Amino acid sequence: MDDMKLSRGAMLAITAMRVFVGWHFLYEGIAKLTAPSWSAAGYLKQARGPFAEMFRGLASQPNLLANADLITMWGLTLVGLCLILGLFTRLASLAGVGFILLFYLCNPPFIGYFYSIPTEGSYLIVNKNLVELCALVVIFSTRSGRFAGLDRILYARFARRPRLATA
Secondary structure, three states, rough: OOOOOOHHHHHHHHHHHHHHHHHHHHHHHHHHHHOOOOHHHHHHOOOOOOOOHHHHHHHHHHHHHHHHHHHHHHHHHHHHHHHHHOOOOOHHHHHHHHHHHHHHOOOOOOOOOOOOOOOOOOOOOOOOHHHHHHHHHHHHHHOOHHHHHHHHHHHHHHOOOOOOOOO
16 A cells, blocks of 8 residues: 555544554553463363364463463564554564464354353454454554654664665
8 A cells, every 4th residue: 555645634543543453462462471370271272163173282282382372472562562652563463463363263253163261242253353353454554653653763764775786
């Protein structure tokens, strides 16, 4: 969408969405980091869907589970921080899409899948994870970090430098 010109109002709305999604990621990451006994094991053991065996296998191997827990806690925190600051926004958006896609595929809201862990609503195919994933795609596509964020400073400093000709 480099060629697309969005109105100032549209970019403000997308920037606000970026900050709100970033806050959600940051809060979830910090909540997990500060909970001494948090683990993704329960969520992974509940896995249903096309990749259920892979997720359950991850939960059954302590070393892999410990790594998955660390990646989840720190990944959510860093993605959230980057989105809030508008720093490496495109990379943070892609990482966020990766996290959300894994969460969605682990426990998809498909007909016939029932979980013992209660959910906060009734969903069919589209749930909050899929909505947030779409928001991250919009954030990625519009480069809102260059509109309002640290990406604007980085882009002005490094991307617009004249390149030296090489022979």
